[in-house]
Amino acid sequence: MLNRVPFDEALLSTVGTPKETKLLDSSPRSRVWRVRLADQRLVIVKQITDGGDTSADANTRFAREVAGLRLAGRAAGLAVAPAVLATDPSSRVMVLEFVGDLGRTDDWMPGYAESLARLHALTGPADAGALPVWSGPTADDAESFLTLARALDVAVPSTVPDELGGLLERLDPSPHHALLHGDPCPGNDLRTADGVRFVDFERASLGNGLIELAYFRIGFPTCWCAMSVTAAPLTEVEDVYRTTWRGLTGKDVPGDLADACAGWLIQGDALVERAHRGTVDQLARVPAEDFEWGYVSARERLVHRLGVVADMTRDHDHLHAVGRLSSALADRLLERWPKLRPLPAPDARPWY
Numbered sequence: 001m002l003n004r005v006p007f008d009e010a011l012l013s014t015v016g017t018p019k020e021t022k023l024l025d026s027s028p029r030s031r032v033w034r035v036r037l038a039d040q041r042l043v044i045v046k047q048i049t050d051g052g053d054t055s056a057d058a059n060t061r062f063a064r065e066v067a068g069l070r071l072a073g074r075a076a077g078l079a080v081a082p083a084v085l086a087t088d089p090s091s092r093v094m095v096l097e098f099v100g101d102l103g104r105t106d107d108w109m110p111g112y113a114e115s116l117a118r119l120h121a122l123t124g125p126a127d128a129g130a131l132p133v134w135s136g137p138t139a140d141d142a143e144s145f146l147t148l149a150r151a152l153d154v155a156v157p158s159t160v161p162d163e164l165g166g167l168l169e170r171l172d173p174s175p176h177h178a179l180l181h182g183d184p185c186p187g188n189d190l191r192t193a194d195g196v197r198f199v200d201f202e203r204a205s206l207g208n209g210l211i212e213l214a215y216f217r218i219g220f221p222t223c224w225c226a227m228s229v230t231a232a233p234l235t236e237v238e239d240v241y242r243t244t245w246r247g248l249t250g251k252d253v254p255g256d257l258a259d260a261c262a263g264w265l266i267q268g269d270a271l272v273e274r275a276h277r278g279t280v281d282q283l284a285r286v287p288a289e290d291f292e293w294g295y296v297s298a299r300e301r302l303v304h305r306l307g308v309v310a311d312m313t314r315d316h317d318h319l320h321a322v323g324r325l326s327s328a329l330a331d332r333l334l335e336r337w338p339k340l341r342p343l344p345a346p347d348a349r350p351w352y
Helices: 009-014 055-072 109-120 139-151 160-170 231-249 257-265 298-312 320-336
Strands: 018-024 030-037 042-048 084-088 093-097 178-180 189-192 195-198 205-207
Touching (some): 042 055, 055 093, 109 195, 160 257, 298 320
Antiparallel strands (some): 084 093, 178 205, 189 195
């Protein structure tokens, strides 16, 4: 039965006996319960399911989430994730600290940015191998981006292929060891009296923190609730992130935010939800169809990202031609489909 919590004898002896359970909304790849134990404590029980994957893939997601949560548990003082109380690898079950969410607030982004920087700063070179390295854009993604331009009859400057090749080299995650959440979207952040805590670490990895700081500019690329952050709020959250990182590490954030944004731009899989990634060339679909994810369409997401990269690279040493191409592509999309809407502002973010 779905509402029956999958506790074996070991979990019963370690955590206690469930008395009240409530099945919560979750992705098709997991089941999540809020559980009141016999001693009145509340905990969260999460079971990773196959969800269309092989058992081996589900086992990998379980191990990845537990590893990410345990690394996140290093945070001294202000926690950035729920604590892992117990696990049952044979059933892919984890028992987590219950974290109550304070709910809606209009000024949610600074606290989110601070906790994101705290999360990223928890790991370093000594943690290499504790999680997979971040998987970024590939040469195939770069070629798909160029093919999209040609399909829309937009001239590709001659230096763009070389610029994209250089971008892929600079995005190599191997020199970086920040603890990346993998999907830091609204709904995966819980606001508490002590700051934001992140949940759902199934895609946790090690890489450059700028990949996730870029979410504010590029429109939350792995999230169904895409949004546009601009002007003073954008400056504030990026300052909060960089100041927090510097205070924890004694160093400036490494890398180039424009590179991170351009990396998200050329990844077609960042136009669709996780279940559809790796199935087809999503950029190749854009000229023929405008497919939706959440309340925003693929073309609307793409126009936003193109505009961001164009604005960030006007005077960029290594992406100037990519920026000019991005600007021309955005103009062409709006010319062909003038009813495309801008992404909503963050004050319209969904609350759960």
